[in-house]
Amino acid sequence: MIEVIYIVRHAFRANWTVDAQTGVYTALMVKTPTGIPTDPPLTSKGVEQSKELAEYLCNIQPPIDRVYSSPFYRCLQTLKPTTDRLFREGTAKGNIRIDRGVGEFFGRASWEHPLPPDLKILSPLFDHLDHDYVSIHAPAPKGEMIVELHERVRNALHHIVTTLDKDPEQPKTVLICTHAATMIAAGRVLTGKMPEDPDTDDFQCFTAGLSKFVRRRPDSEKGVAGNWDCELNSETSYLSGGSERGWHFNGDESFIDFSDIPVEAQETPKL
Template structure:
C-alpha cells in the first residue's frame, strides 16, 4: 500500500494576464504549447527545479511513482527529477498526467483555455504515460472553492486506490501541481477542512515540498483513504537557495 505522498508546486513561472471582461488570456512571452495559460518556468524557476531535483532524488522513502498536472510548467519542474530517477530505474519510468490535480480557475462567464494534450506535450517531454486517462476534469468555466475540493477529493482518491492495488506495491508517490490545488490536497488528505476557505493552513511556495504520511495501513472498503494522512512537511523550502517564494 502507498504510505507516503509527496506534493510539490511547480517552480517560479512566467506570468500571464487575463482581461476579466472579455475572458482573453495573454502571455507575457511565447508559450511552448501555444496556450497563453501554459507558460514555461522563468529562468529562476529553472534553477529552482534543479535544486528541487537534488532534494527529491535523495528522499527516503524514495519516489516510486510520479503524477503531474498537465500544464507545461509542472512537467518542466519535474524534468530534472524524473530524468535522474528514470535513468536509475526508479520512479516507475513514466509520468501520469491527471487533470484532476490540475490548475484551479475561478468560476467565470467565459470558457477558460484547456490545458495541453499529450499530442502537444510529447515533443517537449519524454516518458509521459500514453495510456493513462484523466477521469476528473475541471469545469470549463471554472470552479468555486468547494468544487475544487470536491474535484481534488475524487482525483486523489483514484490515485491512492490505483497505487494501493498496484502489484509492484509502491510506497511513495510524487505529485506536481499548482498553488490552490496543493492547498486543497492538504485539506482533503488530512481531513482538516476549515469553515473559511481563506484560512491560512497549508502552504504552497514555488518548488516547495509537502509530505503526507498514512496513519493506518489497514484499509478496507475504501476506509482510510481520505482524511487518514498526517502532514509531516508543510511546503518545505529548506533546500532552495532563494527560500520560500510566491506563497498563494
Template sequence: MIEVVYVVRHGYRANWTVNPSTGEYNSTILSETQIPTDPPLAAYGVQQSKELAEHLCNLDPPIDVIYSSPFYRCLQTLKPTTERLFKEGKAGGKIRIERGLGEFYGRANFAHPSPADTSLLSKFFTDLHPEYESLLTPHPNGEMIRDLHGRVANALELVIGSLDKDPAGPKTVLICTHAATMIAIGRALTGQVPEDFNTDDFQCYTASLSTFKRKNEGESIMGAWDCLVNSETGYLSGGAERGWKFNGEENFTTDVVPERESSPKL
C-alpha cells in the same frame, strides 16, 4: 498500498493576464504549447527545479510513482528530477498526466483555456505515460473554491485507490501541481478542511515539498494522513518564496454556472 504522498508546487513561472469580461488571456512569454495560461518557468524557476531535483532524488522513502498536472510549468519543474530517476530505472519510468490535480480557475461565463493533451506534451517531454488517461476533468468554466476542494478530493480517491490496487505495490507517490491545488490536497488528505477556506494553513511556496504519511493501513483514503512536512524549502537557495492563500472567491461572474461533476473513469 501507498504509504507516503509527496506534493510539490511548480517553480517560479512567467505571468499571464486575463480580461475578466471577455475571458481573453495573454502572456508575454509563451511555452511551446502556445497556450496563454500555460507559460514556462522563468529562468529563476528553472534554477529552483534543479535544486528541487537534488532533494527529491534523495528522499527516504524514495519515489515510486509520479503524477503531474498537465501544465507545462509542472512538467518543466519535474524534468531535472525525472531525467535522473528514470535514467537510474527508478520512479516508474513515466509521468502520469492527471487533469484532476491541475490548475484552479475561478468560475466564469466563458471557458478557460484547456491545457495541452498528452500527445502534444510528449513532443516536449519524452517521459509521459502514453496510455494513462486522466481520471477527472475540471469544469471548463472554472470552479468555486468549495468545488475545487471536492474535485481534488475525488481525484485523490481515484488516484490513490488505483495505486493501492497496483500489482507492482508502489509505496510512495509524487504529485506536481499548483498553489491552490496544493492547499486543497493538504486539506483533503488530512481531513482538516476549515470552515473558512481563506484560513492560512497549508503552505505552497514555489518548488516546495509537502509530505503526508498514512496513519494506518486499511483506513479510508481522505482524512487518513498526517502532514509531516508543510511546504519545505530548506534545499532552495532562495528559501520560501511566492507563498499564496485563498482570499475570497476568485470568480469572473456572479451568475451560477451549471454544476457538472468531473467525470471519473473507473
C-alpha cells in the same frame, strides 16, 4: 499500498493576464511552448529552483516510486531534472501520469478557460510520459467555486491512491506536481482538516515547495480522505532563495459575483 504522498508546487513561472470582461488570456513577455496563454514556462529562476528541488527529491527517503503531474507545461518542466534522473537510474517505475484532477484552479466565469495541453502536444516536449493512463476528473470548462475545487481534488486523489494501491508492483510512495490552490486543497483533503473559512492560511504552497503526507493506517478501511498526517508543509530548505511566492485563498477567486446565491450553495467543502 501507498504509504507516503509527496506533493510539490511547480517552480517560479512566467505570468499571463486575463480580461475579466471578455475572458481573453494573454501571455506576458514569454511565448508559451504549447501555444496556450495560460501555460507559460518557468523563468530562469524557476529553472534553477527545479534543479535544486531535484537534488533534494532524488535523495529523499523513502524514495519516489511513482510520479503524477498536472498537464501544464510548468509542472512537467519543474519535474524534468528529477524524473530524468529517477528514470535513468531506475529508481522510479513506470512513466509520468498526466492527471487533470490535480491541474490548475480557475475561478468560476461566464466564459470557458483555455484547456491545458494534451499528450499530443506534450509528447514532443517531454520524455517519460505515460500514454496509457486515463485522467478521470477534470475542472469544469467555466471554472470552479472553491467547494468544487476541493471536491475535484478529493476525487482525483482517491483515484490516484486507490489505483496505486492495486498496482501489483506495490509502490509505497508517489510524487505529485501541481499548483498553489490545488496543493492547499490536497492538504485539506488528505488530513481531513477543512477550516470553516476556506480563506484560512493553513497549508502552504511556495514555488518548488514540497509537502509530505504519511498514511495513518496500513489498510484501506478508512479510505483516502482524512487518513494522512502532514509531516512537511511546503518545505523549501533546499532552495537557495528559501520560501517564495506563497499564496492563499482570499475570497476573490471567482470572475462572477455570487453575492445573491443562497449561503447553502457556498458552504464549506465536506471532506
